[in-house]
Amino acid sequence: MSQAEVLRRVSPLWTFGLLRSELVTTFRRWRTLALLGVLAAVPILVGIAVKLETQDGSGPGRGDGGGPAFIAQITNNGLFLVFTALAATLPFFLPMAIGVVAGDAIAGEASSGTLRYLLVAPAGRTRLLLTKYATVMTFCLVATLVVALSALTVGALLFPLGDLTTISGTQISFADGLGRALLIALVVAASLIGVAALGLFVSTMTSSGIAAMATTVGLLITIQILDQIPQLHALQPYFFSHYWLSFADLMRDPVYWDDLVKNLGLQVLYAAVFGSAAWARFTAKDITA
Numbered sequence: 001m002s003q004a005e006v007l008r009r010v011s012p013l014w015t016f017g018l019l020r021s022e023l024v025t026t027f028r029r030w031r032t033l034a035l036l037g038v039l040a041a042v043p044i045l046v047g048i049a050v051k052l053e054t055q056d057g058s059g060p061g062r063g064d065g066g067g068p069a070f071i072a073q074i075t076n077n078g079l080f081l082v083f084t085a086l087a088a089t090l091p092f093f094l095p096m097a098i099g100v101v102a103g104d105a106i107a108g109e110a111s112s113g114t115l116r117y118l119l120v121a122p123a124g125r126t127r128l129l130l131t132k133y134a135t136v137m138t139f140c141l142v143a144t145l146v147v148a149l150s151a152l153t154v155g156a157l158l159f160p161l162g163d164l165t166t167i168s169g170t171q172i173s174f175a176d177g178l179g180r181a182l183l184i185a186l187v188v189a190a191s192l193i194g195v196a197a198l199g200l201f202v203s204t205m206t207s208s209g210i211a212a213m214a215t216t217v218g219l220l221i222t223i224q225i226l227d228q229i230p231q232l233h234a235l236q237p238y239f240f241s242h243y244w245l246s247f248a249d250l251m252r253d254p255v256y257w258d259d260l261v262k263n264l265g266l267q268v269l270y271a272a273v274f275g276s277a278a279w280a281r282f283t284a285k286d287i288t289a
Contacts, residue, residue, distance in 0.1 A: 018127070022135040026101065032139070035097040036146050042093060043085035043151035050074050050081075051158045077164055078155025079174070082181045083251065085151035086144070086188050090244050091224060094143060094188070095195045099216035101139050102199025105132040106282065108209035125283045129200070133275065136196040137189075144189040148181060170253040180250055187247045191263055194240040194270030195220065201278040237262070240270045 026032055054075045073080040106129075155161070164177035172180075199216040206212050220241075226232055227239045236242050243263030249256035 019131050019134055022131055023138060026135050026139060027142075032101065035100065036143060039089060039093055039097060039143055039147050040150040042089050043081060043147060043154050046085055046088060047074075047078075047081050047151070047154035047158050073165065074155070075159055077177075078157075078159035078161050079152070079164060079177050079181060081155035081159070082148050082151040083184060083248070085147050086184060086247070087245060089147050090188055090191070091241070092221075094140075094147070095192060095220050095241075096217055097143055098136065098140055098192050098195050099199050099220050100213045102136045102196045103203050103212035103214075103216040104209040105136060105200055106203040107206050107212035108203075110207040111209045126279065129204075129279055129282050133196065133200055133278075136200065137193060140192045140196060141186075141189045144185050144192075148185040152181070166253045167248065167251050168253045172253065184247045184250050187250065187260065187264075188244075191244050191247070191267055194267040194274070197271040197274035197278065198240075201274040201281065204278050204281040238266070240266055242266070 050071065071080075071084050074084060162174055164172050164174065166172060195216075198219065199212070202216045202219070203209075203212045206215075223239050223241055227236050227241055243259050243266060246259035246263045249260055
């Protein structure tokens with residue numbers, strides 16, 4: 001039987017089994033668990049810091065521009081800790097974690113000598129690459145939800161919960177606020193699909209997992225620095241990180257959609273470009289390990 005016939009006979013159940021295997025392998029790694037642990041610790045540290053800072057009844061740095069726009073509201077409503085934690089982790093901690101997992105996706109298999117054996121199975125390179133990308137995107141969602149759930153738990157323990165005052169000054173119910181928190185978490189996860197594609201592309205360029213992870217994280221830091229240089233303002237709207245914090249517009253009433261749409265559109269563009277580059281590289285690459 002030819003290879004083409006074998007590939008045509010690969011069932012969806014086999015593909016699901018490959019994805020399940022990748023997910024189990026990824027989330028059983030100590031590195032993955034450590035990354036999730038660090039992400040879960042950030043809201044705890046932020047919540048404790050705000051609680052200690054406001055024990056005397058003063059507000060946490062209102063109007064001084066020293067932190068996320070939500071931080072002044074945490075003492076009034078613990079749900080704002082979710083928004084603050086996501087704003088604190090999105091610029092560095094979340095993309096760094098995604099960069100580590102994505103950078104290791106292909107290169108890690110090559111460096112450990114298991115990539116060639118994966119390709120012996122009737123998966124095909126395209127199917128394997130898509131499975132790797134789906135695994136990284138699942139980690140994006142899980143990592144974001146870990147931050148949100150940790151922040152919600154800490155916020156409920158340390159601060160009161162109730163109706164929310166939006167950035168626009170209007171009142172919404174706690175249930176509505178909880179729904180917006182979930183929507184914000186999903187938007188934050190979607191904001192990382194460009195980073196995931198970039199990391200996967202870098203991972204196809206080398207056989208060293210450490211080199212791929214370091215390169216991906218280095219590129220993330222470089223882009224973030226460039227996004228802060230005023231002289232590059234004409235280029236900055238095209239950086240994948242430029243509209244990351246636009247999720248704050250979901251806490252306006254009515255919601256401002258312009259920057260949110262730009263952010264998601266930019267992520268899709270980066271995912272298409274770097275995803276295509278990763279596919280072109282991986283399908284033409286000589287696998288020797």
